[in-house]
Amino acid sequence: MELHLKITGILLIILALIHIAFPKYFNWEKEFRPLSLMNRQMMRVHTIFIALIIFLMGLLCLTSFNELTEPGLGKKIILGLGVFWTTRLIIQFFGYSSELWKGKTFETIIHIIFSLLWIYISSLFWIIYFS
Incomplete structure (x- = not known):
């Protein structure tokens, strides 16, 4: 199980890093233009926090098998x-x-x-x- 938890940790860290490409890949500059400033910023901020929590989950899986x-x-x-x-x-x-x-x-x-x-x-x- 430890190996699988470490693999999952690595996959989650990669998934978190993929979020960096979202704005460009999904063309947020154009797609979000019709949205209010609040909604544009909320999408960006929430994406950052989702990526952060996924990164931290990955780090936890990678480093804390015994504790988990x-x-x-x-x-x-x-x-x-x-x-x-x-x-x-x-x-x-x-x-x-x-x-x-x-x-x-x-x-x-x-x-x-x-x-x-x-x-x-x-x-x-x-x-x-x-x-």
């Missing part, structure tokens, strides 16, 4: 991570319209990759929690 697998606070943190990533898995299928990826090769591949990633991560946390 011990009864008490460690198991409670693992439970929270399991709930968080299982919720993200559910949102992958019910929070995004399939119009965003169906019939589009690249987008379908990304959808499948991230679906598998959320399954892997959430399953790992549940396995650790119940072991």
